[in-house]
Amino acid sequence: MTNSPNPASLRGAFVAALERGDQFTAAREAKALLTEDRGLRQISFICRELERLSHVKPSLKPLKVALLSSFSIDFVRQPLVVQSFLSGIDILVYLPGFGQYQQEIRDPASGLYAFSPDIVILAVEGSDYMPEIYRDYMDELANGFDATLLRFQEDYQNLIQTFRQHSTATLLINNFAPPIRRQLGILDGQRGKGQAQLVEQMNESLATLCQKNPRVYAVDYAGLVSRHGAMHWYDERMTHYAKAPIAMDMLPFLAGEYVKFFRALTGQTKKCLVVDLDNTLWGGVLGEDGIAGIQLGSVYPGSAYLEFQREIFNLHKRGIILAIASKNNASDVEQVFTSHRGMLLKRQHFACMQVHWGQKSESLREIARQLNIGVEHIVFVDDNPAEIQEVEQTLPMVTTIKLPKQPEQFVGTLLQDGLFDSLSFSAEDRRRGEMYRQRDEAEKLRERSGNLEEFYRSLEMEVTLAHVEKTSLIRCAQMTQKTNQFNITTIRFSESELVERMKSPDWLLVSTSVRDRFGDNGIVGLMMARFRSGALDIETFLLSCRVIGRGIETAMLAYLCEQAARRGAGTIQGRIVLTPKNFPVRDLFERHRFARLEETTTGETRWMLNLNNSPVLWPDWLRVTTDAVATPENLN
Amino acid sequence: MEDQVKQVIADVLALDAKAIDEFTVKDSTASWDSLNHINLIVALEQEFQVSFDVSEIESMQSYSEILETLGRKLHG
Numbered sequence: 001m002t003n004s005p006n007p008a009s010l011r012g013a014f015v016a017a018l019e020r021g022d023q024f025t026a027a028r029e030a031k032a033l034l035t036e037d038r039g040l041r042q043i044s045f046i047c048r049e050l051e052r053l054s055h056v057k058p059s060l061k062p063l064k065v066a067l068l069s070s071f072s073i074d075f076v077r078q079p080l081v082v083q084s085f086l087s088g089i090d091i092l093v094y095l096p097g098f099g100q101y102q103q104e105i106r107d108p109a110s111g112l113y114a115f116s117p118d119i120v121i122l123a124v125e126g127s128d129y130m131p132e133i134y135r136d137y138m139d140e141l142a143n144g145f146d147a148t149l150l151r152f153q154e155d156y157q158n159l160i161q162t163f164r165q166h167s168t169a170t171l172l173i174n175n176f177a178p179p180i181r182r183q184l185g186i187l188d189g190q191r192g193k194g195q196a197q198l199v200e201q202m203n204e205s206l207a208t209l210c211q212k213n214p215r216v217y218a219v220d221y222a223g224l225v226s227r228h229g230a231m232h233w234y235d236e237r238m239t240h241y242a243k244a245p246i247a248m249d250m251l252p253f254l255a256g257e258y259v260k261f262f263r264a265l266t267g268q269t270k271k272c273l274v275v276d277l278d279n280t281l282w283g284g285v286l287g288e289d290g291i292a293g294i295q296l297g298s299v300y301p302g303s304a305y306l307e308f309q310r311e312i313f314n315l316h317k318r319g320i321i322l323a324i325a326s327k328n329n330a331s332d333v334e335q336v337f338t339s340h341r342g343m344l345l346k347r348q349h350f351a352c353m354q355v356h357w358g359q360k361s362e363s364l365r366e367i368a369r370q371l372n373i374g375v376e377h378i379v380f381v382d383d384n385p386a387e388i389q390e391v392e393q394t395l396p397m398v399t400t401i402k403l404p405k406q407p408e409q410f411v412g413t414l415l416q417d418g419l420f421d422s423l424s425f426s427a428e429d430r431r432r433g434e435m436y437r438q439r440d441e442a443e444k445l446r447e448r449s450g451n452l453e454e455f456y457r458s459l460e461m462e463v464t465l466a467h468v469e470k471t472s473l474i475r476c477a478q479m480t481q482k483t484n485q486f487n488i489t490t491i492r493f494s495e496s497e498l499v500e501r502m503k504s505p506d507w508l509l510v511s512t513s514v515r516d517r518f519g520d521n522g523i524v525g526l527m528m529a530r531f532r533s534g535a536l537d538i539e540t541f542l543l544s545c546r547v548i549g550r551g552i553e554t555a556m557l558a559y560l561c562e563q564a565a566r567r568g569a570g571t572i573q574g575r576i577v578l579t580p581k582n583f584p585v586r587d588l589f590e591r592h593r594f595a596r597l598e599e600t601t602t603g604e605t606r607w608m609l610n611l612n613n614s615p616v617l618w619p620d621w622l623r624v625t626t627d628a629v630a631t632p633e634n635l636n
Numbered sequence: 637m638e639d640q641v642k643q644v645i646a647d648v649l650a651l652d653a654k655a656i657d658e659f660t661v662k663d664s665t666a667s668w669d670s671l672n673h674i675n676l677i678v679a680l681e682q683e684f685q686v687s688f689d690v691s692e693i694e695s696m697q698s699y700s701e702i703l704e705t706l707g708r709k710l711h712g
Contacts, residue, residue: 039682040675041647048650074671238674241690248678 010036011045018053023060024396027086034082040248047078050085060090061266065258066117066169067093068101070128072244079255087263087417098243105163117169119265121219121258125245126176126199133198137183145193153205160213171216172261175203177225180234217261217423224257260418270399270419271377273315274367277326277333277355279383280403280410281309281345286332296342304407309344311411316349319429320420321371323352325363325380329590330355349433356587357605360387361394379419456551456621460517463552465559466627468509468526473498475523476511479542484581486553487542488574488588506531508563512556514547521547527556529572535608536564538574541588548584554619557592559626561615571608578603592616637710641702644683648676661698684710 014029104112127134182188235247283295295302354363512525528540589607597606646653
């Protein structure tokens with residue numbers, strides 16, 4: 001609720017998205033509108049536009065919902081339509097008018113059955129159904145309540161059976177909230193048959209009925225009322241004036257509770273939670289603050305992050321698959337998992353880890369691929385609005401959650417919409433985490449057994465690293481012009497430009513040729529690096545896409561290290577200029593333990609390797625030949 | 637305040653805000669039924685952070701009466 005002027009542009013964006021049938025954007029814009037003002041006028045506006053443009057919502061799941069109640073529940077219709085839409089569900093509502101639920105259920109010719117609903121909601125206030133316990137409690141005390149409770153159970157059983165004779169729809173029954181005030185005051189909690197306790201017994205009976213009758217579920221109305229507080233939940237003024245006991249600003253929460261069931265019943269339960277790491281699973285930035293500097297533990301704010309991890313762990317125990325999408329150094333993250341004592345979540349709880357500097361949308365795609373699930377089953381959680389936006393733009397069907405600033409609000413934010421809620425919990429759900437853990441361990445074992453290197457070895461590669469010379473000149477210039485994927489800077493050169501460089505003693509121009517068991521690939525790679533003030537500066541580093549993913553780049557870098565050492569350079573430097581196509585090369589320096597120096601606003605990164613500490617070593621999966629005699633004189 | 641009231645009425649009753657004036661009364665506005673009357677009252681309460689009692693709810697039968705009642709509420 002705000003007194004700010006109407007956010008007309010937000011509304012315009014919502015309507016425009018709706019008009020062009022862009023369900024995902026329209027839902028996001030509607031959420032933004034509700035963040036601005038979640039009052040009734042906003043809900044009215046959104047609901048009306050949804051109904052006006054109902055013909056352009058083809059991709060939503062249709063659902064026919066009947067609302068039966070003992071009170072005026074018409075007011076929940078608009079919030080219910082809006083919240084359903086936010087979950088990709090297009091509902092058609094049947095409202096027979098309050099107090100009609102008995103007739104509607106018992107009359108085979110009622111409007112309810114003619115409507116042939118998918119879901120029927122039975123919302124009855126305890127005070128309407130059981131005056132003996134709510135209103136006339138003092139009069140009934142002398143009689144005891146056993147007969148009353150038994151009659152309640154029989155009546156509801158009878159109502160459910162009658163309904164089932166005429167309809168196969170799913171039946172959602174509100175359970176009962178205790179009265180706001182207890183007629184015996186503070187004595188109510190002291191005796192066996194206090195009002196609160198009697199209502200609990202009604203709810204137990206109802207739960208038993210739901211277990212016995214297929215497709216009948218209890219909606220925990222009592223829990224909902226107590227979460228929000230009965231004093232806020234009810235509007236006694238409207239109870240009397242309009243027979244509308246629930247306060248208007250609580251209706252969206254009631255609608256939200258029903259929509260959780262709609263989601264579960266239409267198969268929209270999310271299967272996988274993908275989390276960011278920095279300022280999500282812990283406070284702070286690992287790459288800047290270091291493992292000792294991140295916040296996670298018993299003291300605020302670390303305690304709030306720990307609490308968040310505990311709730312995520314609970315999701316894991318419920319059978320939700322966990323995964324990580326983080327921009328970090330994989331080795332740093334592994335270190336947190338192995339040695340940070342605050343980590344409640346362990347490496348084995350995550351079925352998939354995407355820790356690298358690539359786009360988060362790419363990570364999510366890869367996670368979906370590896371887990372063999374659709375991206376629409378993923379919930380992605382991040383604190384960074386830019387990452388959320390990137391994912392929303394690239395993969396609109398992913399559900400995103402932008403975490404608030406305060407970590408103590410993370411748990412509520414993650415769980416409020418019941419995205420992972422399901423109406424069953426099987427032995428398989430309980431074991432799912434274990435199953436993924438086993439799968440993950442098998443994969444790690446394969447990796448440890450050197451599967452990839454085994455593959456490299458099986459290729460029987462012979463790599464020749466040679467200074468660029470007259471005979472290779474044309475091919476080398478051509479590669480600078482054509483190579484897009486495995487190319488760190490994507491700078492294009494002409495032959496004459498290369499010739500100029502070949503004349504200079506500061507430049508090192510090296511071609512890479514590869515032969516393998518299948519034949520000779522010829523020249524497939526090029527490096528150009530320049531000696532400058534004690535460092536070797538790599539300007540061009542490229543490989544033809546025919547031979548990427550074979551570990552050849554390791555040999556090329558090892559060669560540069562050797563050359564640099566020979567000329568007395570202490571470091572090797574390089575940079576990566578991002579292009580839409582050079583994804584495969586982005587982790588080149590990181591994989592070879594270069595240190596990241598800086599990143600510009602355009603996404604260009606600079607890297608450095610100290611040769612005294614960790615030079616790149618020759619890989620043992622290929623044979624290398626180098627020419628020792630190439631000099632600028634070769635040109636002549 | 638007047639524009640804000642018009643905007644709330646427009647949103648809840650599906651009217652054009654520009655068409656709302658002293659001739660906008662409950663009895664001659666099709667969408668202003670008893671259900672929407674409650675919606676309108678609550679929307680005004682949310683918008684202006686006030687609470688009307690039942691006699692006030694019943695007195696606000698037109699745009700003019702809404703302005704009058706709300707004005708009294710806000711400015712005493």
